[in-house]
Amino acid sequence: MPAYILNKHPQRNGEHWIHNSDKDCVNLPHPGNAIDLGVHPNGYGAVVHARARWPMARINGCSFCSKECHAAETSWDLEYRPC
Numbered sequence: 001m002p003a004y005i006l007n008k009h010p011q012r013n014g015e016h017w018i019h020n021s022d023k024d025c026v027n028l029p030h031p032g033n034a035i036d037l038g039v040h041p042n043g044y045g046a047v048v049h050a051r052a053r054w055p056m057a058r059i060n061g062c063s064f065c066s067k068e069c070h071a072a073e074t075s076w077d078l079e080y081r082p083c
């Protein structure tokens with residue numbers, strides 16, 4: 001299972017993105033800004049985990065390495081299907 005990380009630094013729209021550290025993502029944060037989320041079967045699991053841990057933060061999947069759990073801003077309120 002891949003390991004996921006959360007970027008402490010938000011994107012310009014205020015979202016904190018989750019990355020799959022097994023993929024060579026162009027958006028990977030500097031190691032000092034990465035929070036280890038542990039291994040998850042897929043990006044949905046990582047997003048659910050991170051949202052439970054930081055309920056006040058806007059957390060989204062990276063649009064490059066974690067497309068399956070990247071919600072467009074227009075569909076932000078859509079519920080993620082459980083993994």
Ligand SMILES: [Zn+2]
Nearest residue numbers: 019025062065
């Ligand atoms: Zn990424």
